[in-house]
Amino acid sequence: MVAALNLALIMQLAGVALAVAVDPYIRRENRCRVYAIVALVLYLLAEPQISTRFGDLLYRSAPVFWFTLLSALSYIARTLVLALFIRISGLTRGRKVLYMILAGNAVLCLSAFFVPWVFTFDANLRWHRGPLGFVPFAVSFLLNVWLVAGAIIKYRNTKIRESLAPVILSVFVAVAVILDVRLDYDPAVSFLTVAMTESSVFFYIWLHLQFVREHESALKAEQRIRIMVSQIQPHFLFNTLTTIQALTDIDPEKASEVIQKFAVYLRQNIDSLNREALIPVEKEIEHTRIYSEIEEVRFPSIRIDYEIEDKGFLLPPLTVQPMVENAIRHGVRGKKDGWVSVSVYREGSDHVISIRDNGKGFDVEQMINETRKGDHIGVKNVRDRIVDMTGGTFAIESEIGEGTSVTIRIPAEGAR
Numbered sequence: 001m002v003a004a005l006n007l008a009l010i011m012q013l014a015g016v017a018l019a020v021a022v023d024p025y026i027r028r029e030n031r032c033r034v035y036a037i038v039a040l041v042l043y044l045l046a047e048p049q050i051s052t053r054f055g056d057l058l059y060r061s062a063p064v065f066w067f068t069l070l071s072a073l074s075y076i077a078r079t080l081v082l083a084l085f086i087r088i089s090g091l092t093r094g095r096k097v098l099y100m101i102l103a104g105n106a107v108l109c110l111s112a113f114f115v116p117w118v119f120t121f122d123a124n125l126r127w128h129r130g131p132l133g134f135v136p137f138a139v140s141f142l143l144n145v146w147l148v149a150g151a152i153i154k155y156r157n158t159k160i161r162e163s164l165a166p167v168i169l170s171v172f173v174a175v176a177v178i179l180d181v182r183l184d185y186d187p188a189v190s191f192l193t194v195a196m197t198e199s200s201v202f203f204y205i206w207l208h209l210q211f212v213r214e215h216e217s218a219l220k221a222e223q224r225i226r227i228m229v230s231q232i233q234p235h236f237l238f239n240t241l242t243t244i245q246a247l248t249d250i251d252p253e254k255a256s257e258v259i260q261k262f263a264v265y266l267r268q269n270i271d272s273l274n275r276e277a278l279i280p281v282e283k284e285i286e287h288t289r290i291y292s293e294i295e296e297v298r299f300p301s302i303r304i305d306y307e308i309e310d311k312g313f314l315l316p317p318l319t320v321q322p323m324v325e326n327a328i329r330h331g332v333r334g335k336k337d338g339w340v341s342v343s344v345y346r347e348g349s350d351h352v353i354s355i356r357d358n359g360k361g362f363d364v365e366q367m368i369n370e371t372r373k374g375d376h377i378g379v380k381n382v383r384d385r386i387v388d389m390t391g392g393t394f395a396i397e398s399e400i401g402e403g404t405s406v407t408i409r410i411p412a413e414g415a416r
Contacts, residue, residue, distance in 0.1 A: 002049075005189055009045055009197045013038045016204050025211040033084045037200055040077045040084075044193045047074060055125075065113075067121050072109040075118075075136040079105050081196055082143035085203060091150035098146075105139045108132065137177060144170045169199045169206075239325065243294045251297075258294050278314035278389060281344060281351070288321045288342065295328050302328065302338040309345040310352075315410055316385040322378050323355045323406050331359020331404055346412075350392075353408040361400040386410070 020026055020034045047070055050058070059066035083102055112118050117132040148170045176195035240262055247255035285308060292304040304324065324340055332338025335358070343354040367379075383394040392410040 002189065005194075006045070006049075009189070009194065010042070012197055012201050013041060016200055019204065019208075023208060025208065025215055030088050033088050034200075034204060037081050037084050040081050041193070041196050041200055044074060044077055044196065045189065048190065048193075063125055064121050064123070067125055067127075068112050071119060071121075071127070072112055075109040076102075076106045078192065078196070079136070079139050079143060081200075082140060082147060085199075086143065086147050086150065088207060089147065089151050090154060091146070093150075094146075098143075101139060101142070105136060108135055140177065141174070144173060169203055173199060240291065240294060243298050246298060254297055258297060261290055261293065277317075279317045280311075281313055281315055281353075282311055284315060284317065284320050285342070285344070287318065288324050291321050292324055292328070292340070295325075299328070299333055299338075301336050302332050302340070304328075304340045304342070307341070307343045307345075309343075311344075313351045313410065313412070314390075315351075315353075315408075316382075316389045319382055319386065319408065320353060320355065322382055326378065327355060327357040327359060327404065327406075331357040331361075333359075335359065347409075349412050350409040351412060353410075355406040355408075356403065358403040361398045361402050361404055363400065364396055364398050367396070367398075 017035060017038045020031050023031075026034070051067065051070060055063065055067070079102055083098055086098065109118055112120060112130075116128070116130045118130045118135065119133055120128050120130060122128065148167050152167070172195045173192065176191035179191040244255055244258055244262065247258055285306065289306065296302060296304060320342065324342060327340045328338075332340060338357070338359060340355065340357045343352075343356075345352055345354075379396070386392045386394045386408055390410045392408060395407045395409075396404065397407075398404040
């Protein structure tokens with residue numbers, strides 16, 4: 001019966017080690033931690049049985065010393081397993097405190113060589129609990145609570161059933177400790193060893209699910225941003241080149257001037273366009289100024305004003321320029337005295353960017369419905385990047401015949 005139990009537990013631990021070895025979502029440091037857990041649990045599984053069966057032969061030169069050492073190491077190994085689970089879970093706060101607790105527990109357990117505070121063995125190799133014998137169990141309980149609370153907080157956005165996994169596993173460990181302490185018999189394989197083996201298996205499965213979810217979320221966000229930027233860049237370049245082409249027939253000298261400006265713009269800002277990361281607001285305003293200067297050449301009846309009071313924060317590239325482009329193309333381009341105003345200012349804890357025009361205006365509800373069908377992708381791209389990359393907000397107000405106002409708010413804490 002014991003042999004079958006041993007085989008089952010060893011196979012489970014071997015399965016965890018093999019799964020970790022081929023798991024692409026486990027980072028190298030976490031892979032090493034899982035290997036360490038497997039080794040420690042194997043020690044907890046093998047040591048009591050070896051000592052019981054072969055202790056008289058292996059430790060006969062100094063039996064009290066060896067039994068004291070192995071018992072102390074077993075206490076230390078149990079806390080190390082829990083500490084490694086904490087580290088694998090990605091709980092980084094309080095690491096120094098965690099290491100101090102582990103070191104203090106190890107010193108206390110090893111003090112059994114000198115004083116009988118935690119436990120002692122008599123001349124007949126009978127084990128006796130000392131006045132501080134509860135401390136290793138209290139440390140294990142503390143680390144258990146640390147693991148459960150930290151895992152629940154870190155993964156609180158997962159499904160409720162999944163977030164309960166570390167709680168259930170920790171309850172198994174606690175029940176196993178109670179059974180080992182309360183029952184009178186001394187089994188070859190303790191309940192705690194079985195509980196830790198099973199916890200190793202199921203906790204790895206649970207962590208794997210979290211790692212996969214995090215990886216997929218990051219991958220989707222990256223792909224979404226790549227698609228957004230790839231859709232916007234050609235659109236901006238096409239419109240700029242079209243403007244230059246139109247100027248070559250109207251005013252070649254002006255066309256040459258615009259080409260020079262555009263070349264400077266590309267040379268200074270191509271890195272920002274391809275980087276897909278947040279850029280300084282000054283660079284985005286520079287993008288917009290160059291575009292609007294070209295459009296003002298094409299349409300002398302329109303005016304684009306800038307009032308920049310707030311600087312020094314970051315925002316996604318090609319955020320303001322597409323909105324100014326929309327205001328010109330769909331709002332004021334056909335008006336005799338059309339104007340677009342770009343304001344950047346601080347309001348409370350937000351950086352605010354306001355793009356207003358006195359153009360045709362439109363029905364906002366209708367635009368929202370059309371956006372859901374796949375239209376107005378430029379506006380949707382800007383909004384999505386503001387939300388995804390800065391945690392900000394994007395709002396449009398418009399009145400037919402009066403004009404449109406776009407307000408972008410970026411939280412100050414997410415804009416640097």
